Amino acid sequence: MIRIRHLLCVTAVAAPGFGAVVAIAGTDDVKAAPVETTVSLGDARALAHVALSRGDADLALKLGTSLLQADARDANALAIVAAAEAQRGNHRASRRAAGRAYRASDDDTSRLKAAQFAARAAMLDKRPTLTQIWLRRAATNTTNPEDIKRIGADYARVRAMNPFSFRIGASVSPSDNVNNGADSALQTIDGVPIVGSLSGSAQALSGTVATTDIALGYRIAQSDTGVTEIGTRLYVKRVSLSSEAKAMAPGFSGADLGSTYADVSIDRRFRWGKPGNTASVGLALGKTWSGGDASYDFASLRASRSVGLGARTRLGFSAALEERKSAVRASQDQTLTTFGAQLSHKLTRGDTVGLSFSLSDVDAGHINQRQSSASVRASYHFGQSIGPAQVTASLIVGQSQYDDFSVGWIAVPGGREDTSFYGDVTFFFADYDYAGFAPSVRLRAGQRQSNVSRYEGAEFSVNFEVKSVF
Incomplete structure (x- = not known):
């Protein structure tokens, strides 16, 4: 009462x-x-x-x-x-x-x-x-x-409506090649054996890769035509070697394969042309660490463009110029230029087909770091779930060319050339969410071929990730 x-x-x-x-x-x-x-x-x-x-x-x-x-x-x-x-x-x-x-x-x-x-x-x-x-x-x-x-x-x-934005991602990936190592201890150039053999740490090592990716942003200006946002990002990768890998490469640890990336940025996104067509420009300053040691500082200028080609097709372009200042020695300073194009089309039954193409060029003082590369990625997303999962499959083909390359004191005739083939299938279980986050599993397999055997290798990995349903 x-x-x-x-x-x-x-x-x-x-x-x-x-x-x-x-x-x-x-x-x-x-x-x-x-x-x-x-x-x-x-x-x-x-x-x-x-x-x-x-x-x-x-x-x-x-x-x-x-x-x-x-x-x-x-x-x-x-x-x-x-x-x-x-x-x-x-x-x-x-x-x-x-x-x-x-x-x-x-x-x-x-x-x-x-x-x-x-x-x-x-x-x-x-x-x-x-x-x-x-x-x-x-x-x-x-x-x-x-x-x-x-x-x-x-x-x-x-x-x-929120001027503050945040994105948090995490993944765990068991893999039979966490270090992009070679398939064999034998060293060859264009099929011809050379003196010596590869160390255990240069060969494919099995283990688990864990990543955390955190991005924060704040909208500082907004109008009817665009927004300006400042942001920061922290990406951390850590590697744990299997007992077999530790036995193959004694004295080598997963910490040597870890990396960290941090940046601060400012981006302007705005409408350009017909309704739905957009563009953006941005600048980022940051630093990377590799194996626990500072690797390089960088400044990156980027731009993108997205246009609609009808009700179900979209075409995008992106470009970036990045200057890297090595923390080790000046000869490892780099200038990285990239260009990309992306095309997506939604089929009448709800599936989505995607095709992307990218080019990159690295100019550096050290000859082994100068390279140009190209890659093509084709993807297919099923509009209807297959069982409990939303499924996306993709195939990636890439090629890298090093016009001047040496293995120790031996110059590689014609330079080094790598070709890679990778395929992956992603299963997103959107119905098994908690607080709007649901699990995703990606199976990835591929092979890299090269005229320098140190850079030949294969990989199979399983990636477990949590994604937002919202």
Whole structure:
């Protein structure tokens, strides 16, 4: 039982779900005296809901607060307080009460409603990032496809409004060639054996590659025609060698194969031409580490263009110029130029076909680092799931040419030439998500051929990754 002291006007009304109850509302009669009444907890909850339906937020808040005095973890009372504070325009207090209701609820349906209410309150409080967090919490409490679809649509709208953006990715990849090593210890040039053999660390080593990729951005300017964003990115790769690899290459560790990439950037994206056609320009400054030691500093200038060719076809172009300053020696400074083109077409049955082409050129002081390369990638994404998975298959063919190359003191006649063939199949299990994140598995196999055997090798790997459904 709880006691309520209030200026009361008592009326019998019917409330949905409660039957006939007594509704209590503030009176406009200034001569009325305060009335103290005692009601059961169940009646107080019913009265609070009626007060909310009549727009009497003050009374609903008093009833909800009184219920919390009886039980501070009463999820229903916390929901009443959240709704009352929302009617009063106190969105921060409403969000906090809804958050407490979420933690106090003991079933998925109640937690889903509380999370959605907290997300709505956070948005009204102008906290879009917190809104996105609450939407992802809501997604953890439902398996209904329609609920997930609505939550995903809300998330996309909030993400578009939020000046702050973030992306977090992680993967684990067991592989039989974590170091891009050679298939054999025998060293040959154009099929002719040369003196010596490859060390264990230069041959293919098995193990596991783990990566973490974190990118943060903040929109500093926006207009009807474009946006400007500053950002930063951190990419970390770490390698663990198998026991067989450690036996083959004693004294060599996975730490020697690890790498880290960090940058800060500014990008401008804008509309160009017909509706849907866009372009971007950007600048990035950063640093890389390899094997725990500084590798090089870099500055990169990039640009892209995307145009629609009808309702189902899109063509894109990209280009970049990067200057690398070696942390080891000046002869390893590099200038990297890249160009790419991408074409995608959605078939009438929903499948998507993609084709991309890239060219790159590296100019460096050291002859073994000067190279030009080209690659082609063809992909096919099935519009309908195959079993529980969304499936994408791709094939990559690439070629690299080193006009001047030497192995120790031996110059390679005509230079070094590598050709690679890789295929992969990705399975994305979007229906097995948690908080809007779902697992993805990629199977990858390929082979690299070269006239210098040190650079010939094969690889088979399985990549486990978590991707956002939203």
